[in-house]
Amino acid sequence: MPRLTLLATGGTIATRAGAAGRVVGATGAELLARARDVWGFDGEVDVVDVAGLVSSALTVPKALGLARAVREALAGSDGVVVTHGTDTMEETAFLLALALGPSAPVTLTGAQRPFDDAAPDGPRNLAAALAWVAAPAAAGTGVTITFADAVLPAIGVRKARTLGLEAFAAPTRGPIGHVDETGVRRHARPEIPEALLAADVTDLPRVAVVPQYLGADATDVEAAVRAGARGLVVAGFGAGNTTPPVTEALVDLLGRGLPVMVTSRTGSGAVAGLYAGGGADLAAAGAVMAGDLSHWQARLLLAAVLGTPDAAGEGWDARARRWLADAGATPRG
Numbered sequence: 001m002p003r004l005t006l007l008a009t010g011g012t013i014a015t016r017a018g019a020a021g022r023v024v025g026a027t028g029a030e031l032l033a034r035a036r037d038v039w040g041f042d043g044e045v046d047v048v049d050v051a052g053l054v055s056s057a058l059t060v061p062k063a064l065g066l067a068r069a070v071r072e073a074l075a076g077s078d079g080v081v082v083t084h085g086t087d088t089m090e091e092t093a094f095l096l097a098l099a100l101g102p103s104a105p106v107t108l109t110g111a112q113r114p115f116d117d118a119a120p121d122g123p124r125n126l127a128a129a130l131a132w133v134a135a136p137a138a139a140g141t142g143v144t145i146t147f148a149d150a151v152l153p154a155i156g157v158r159k160a161r162t163l164g165l166e167a168f169a170a171p172t173r174g175p176i177g178h179v180d181e182t183g184v185r186r187h188a189r190p191e192i193p194e195a196l197l198a199a200d201v202t203d204l205p206r207v208a209v210v211p212q213y214l215g216a217d218a219t220d221v222e223a224a225v226r227a228g229a230r231g232l233v234v235a236g237f238g239a240g241n242t243t244p245p246v247t248e249a250l251v252d253l254l255g256r257g258l259p260v261m262v263t264s265r266t267g268s269g270a271v272a273g274l275y276a277g278g279g280a281d282l283a284a285a286g287a288v289m290a291g292d293l294s295h296w297q298a299r300l301l302l303a304a305v306l307g308t309p310d311a312a313g314e315g316w317d318a319r320a321r322r323w324l325a326d327a328g329a330t331p332r333g
């Protein structure tokens with residue numbers, strides 16, 4: 001029987017009702033006890049309470065601290081489950097993928113309903129997560145999210161519902177497996193790039209996300225640069241377009257050496273430099289198209305590229321492009 005570690009960080013799965021709203025109030029051991037009841041999982045699990053936060057209160061340094069805890073746990077176990085709030089789970093999962101690269105199975109899970117709900121989803125989600133990392137089928141799948149019976153790759157995953165139980169989707173990639181009372185099924189093995197973040201990285205440089213909306217001018221771009229952003233992600237229209245004034249401002253910044261990545265506010269599909277005066281101008285000026293990454297995951301990728309040494313002297317854009325291709329986010333060149 002594989003030896004597993006459960007790292008509990010908080011989130012709705014561990015919350016109870018409080019006078020001022022929900023508060024984290026259940027330990028990892030309590031979560032595990034409930035999960036064992038679902039399908040009778042009796043494997044050995046080391047439990048560590050790493051934090052007790054709703055995930056909107058997490059920060060990049062805290063998430064990097066969690067990555068160190070996961071590394072340590074992997075040294076003594078065959079698989080790791082992280083319980084985590086759903087609001088930022090897609091970012092922590094992605095950061096773990098950046099930090100761990102190809103690793104033993106690590107899956108994040110949580111709940112949409114609190115620990116003290118009359119019909120909670122947390123116990124089943126955690127039971128499925130434990131079954132996933134314990135299964136031989138999970139070998140080679142790296143970091144995933146296990147939620148509502150589905151296993152989704154960390155890269156390209158998004159929170160897709162506010163309160164519905166199927167909280168997550170990887171719209172461009174789909175689930176790589178399912179776990180339910182019949183057992184574990186794997187349908188695909190995700191592309192897993194090499195780790196980008198070394199264990200001693202404790203924070204990342206500021207990268208801003210600037211939105212696109214009808215008639216957007218360059219105000220948000222200029223404000224982000226004034227605030228000290230070392231790079232920008234533009235949450236573009238459609239397949240990666242921007243308004244004429246934003247295109248002009250970004251082309252100018254790219255020309256002055258500021259890294260820019262392009263994502264789509266549609267929430268699904270690849271981006272490309274197709275339209276003159278928009279995405280085509282950005283691509284020609286050296287912006288990197290971020291494949292199916294959300295703005296939030298692209299922000300972390302750019303911050304990781306800018307915050308780690310460029311040992312081979314490739315440049316931020318070549319490093320980001322190589323990582324995106326290795327992750328199956330963009331075609332291999």
Ligand SMILES: NC(=O)C[C@H](N)C(=O)O
Pocket residue numbers: 010011012013053054055056084085086087088110111112113
């Ligand atoms: N369902 C949840 O876990 C949401 C919660 N606010 C969190 O992210 O911690």
